[in-house]
Amino acid sequence: MLEKITETFSDVFRTIAGKATISEKNVEDALERIKIALLEADVNVRVVRRFINGALEEAKGEKVLRSVSPGEQFVKIVYDRMVALLGDERQDLVLKGTDTQSVILLLGLQGSGKTTTAAKLAVHLKKKGRKVLLVACDLVRPAAVEQLTVLAGQAEVAIHREDTRDPVQVARNAMLRARREGFDTLIVDTAGRLQIDEPLMQELMRVRDAVQPVESLLVADAMTGQSAVDIARAFDERIGVTGVILTKFDSDTRGGAALSLKSITGKAIKFIGVSERLDGLEPFYPDRIANRILGMGDIVSLVEKAQQVYDQKEALELERKISQESFTLQDYLEQIQKVKKMGSVKSMLEMIPGLAGQIDEDQINLDEMKHEEAILLSMTKKERLNHLIIGPSRRSRIARGSGTSVAEVNRLLKKFEKSRTMMKKMVKNKGAMSKLFGGGA
Ligand SMILES: Nc1nc2c(ncn2[C@@H]2O[C@H](COP(=O)(O)OP(=O)(O)OP(=O)(O)O)[C@@H](O)[C@H]2O)c(=O)[nH]1
Ligand SMILES: [Mg+2]
Known part of the structure; x- marks a missing residue:
């Protein structure tokens, strides 16, 4: 998504x-x-006008044009405005403590992804240590309850369902059951309609009043484009919306909805759906998305973070290695070991080029990290310096030596090659950006 805008931005930035x-x-x-x-990407006209006029005024000022690095100042102005447009700070769910009940109500039009998102959220919150109960309150579409049941099975979370036509009854009973059985978080799936209509709103209001949700999240399809904004407004007026989950962010859409939503409705995007799978839900970080849109990759955060541990010479050396593709598994191992000292897993991973900014604390697989280190240590230094010499028989030796499997060794090598290419691209795109954001020389 948003590739088209990214292309233009990269191009403009390169020129300027x-x-x-x-x-x-x-x-x-x-x-x-x-x-x-922006207009071609279907961003709301008013939003575009505000964005451009603001940037124009700021960028034409003496301070920018007369500065030592006007081009970079310009890029920074656009970047800051893009972050602001997307909502500035990350907005997480606001839930009550686990000693009481928090209800999350999911709202949205038909096919927007409510049921899938309910299960994804359940997985996400379960990982955070919450006891989740999915509640099947879509009693309109015949297969809806069954769909949620299947998803709950895959997510390995409990579901509350009843054979009735009354969603309010289901919601009430689910809350009673949650209290009895010690569930602290209820995620309520509701019925969708093709369009916003009165009976739907009435039903949702009754469910809302019965469960008193702490979060009423609008699940909106990124492919909806402009009308996502109107839908958000309508749901907010009738039900009260506390945030948005933008699904199908992985699709080939123009992306205007994402860019307009916050600025027009004031509702923060809290998560994005990035695949059909249950792990395809990511927290929405305005700055990271802005980076992505502006074609800067996540190199900015890499450079910022790298600054904390490496001195500039080291950083430059790393950059040189990356750009010449002479970054080896040996370097990779050294990164892991060096930053391990820093304690936090997150900051450690952020340090590894290619991973920066793409990591969410709860997506981190500690075991995998340990496995990777073990695998790397089971290689000879010569192999780490040139992974191409690692043939099939060595792979199985390495797997045995590290207590892992050949599949894991293969996966690591593949991942390494992939991130090497990606890192190279990121470094190339970066151009003058590192200076601006405090890295490099
Ligand atoms: N690629 C992609 N597909 C998604 C995403 N979220 C949902 N889908 C797909 O979108 C379709 C509709 O999803 P549902 O979860 O059934 O949508 P719903 O809002 O519950 O639909 P109704 O119950 O009919 O109103 C399914 O095929 C999902 O797999 C996403 O983030 N990315
Ligand atoms: Mg559904």
């Missing part, structure tokens, strides 16, 4: 960032192109 001096005309031209890209 390298310039030693830029004129008002340069700024205007650059913003004109950005404006067209």
Whole structure:
């Protein structure tokens, strides 16, 4: 998603960032192109106008045009505005403590992804140590309860379902059951309609009043484009929306909805759905998405974080290695070991080029990290310096030596190769960005 805008941004930035001096005309031209890209991506017209006018005013100021690095200042202005547009800070769910009940009500049109998202959220919250009960309150579509039951099975969480037509009854009983059986979090799946209609709203209001949700999340399909904004407004007016989950972020959409939602409705995007699978739910981080959109990859956070541990010389050396693809498994191992000292798993992983900014604390698989280190240590140094010489028989030796499997060794090698290519691309795209964000020389 959003590839098209990213292309334009990268292109504009490349043109402007390298310039030693830029004129008002340069700024205007650059913003004109950005404006067209945003409009083509289906971003709301008002949002685009505000974005462009604000950026124009700021960028044409003396301070920018006369500065030592006007191009980079310009990029920073656009970046900051993009983060603001997406909602500034990450907004997490606001739930009560586990000694009491928190109800999450999911709302949305038909096919927006409510039922799938209910199960994904259950997985997410279970990992955070909550006891989750899924509640099947879509009694309109015949197969809905069955669908949620199957998903609950896959997610290995409990489900409350009843053979009735009354969602309020199901919701009430689910709460009683939760109290009896010690569930602290209820996720309520509701019925969708093709369009917002009165009977749906009435039903949702009754369910809402029965469960008193702490979060009423609108599940919106990223492919809906512009109308997502109207849908969000309508649900907010009638039911009260506390946040949005934007599904199908992985799809080939223009992405305008994502960029307009926060700014027009004031409702934060809390998560994005990135696949059909149950692990396909990611917390929404405005700055990371802005990075992605602006084509800077996550190199910015890498450079920022890297700064904390490496001195600049080391960072430059690493950058050189990455760009020349001479980054080896030996380097990879050293990264793991060096940053391990820092304690936090997250900051440790953030340090590894290619992983920066893509990690969510609760997606971290500690065991996998340990396995990777073990695998790397079971290789000879020569192998770590040139992974291409590791043939099939060595792979099984390494697997045995590290107490892992050949599949795991293969996976590590594949991952390494993939991230090496990715890192190279990121470093290349970065250009002058590292200076701006405090890294590099
Ligand atoms: N690619 C992708 N597909 C998704 C995502 N979320 C949901 N889907 C798919 O979208 C379709 C509809 O999802 P559901 O969860 O059934 O949607 P719903 O809102 O419950 O639909 P109704 O109950 O009919 O109103 C399913 O095929 C899901 O697998 C996502 O983030 N990415
Ligand atoms: Mg459903």
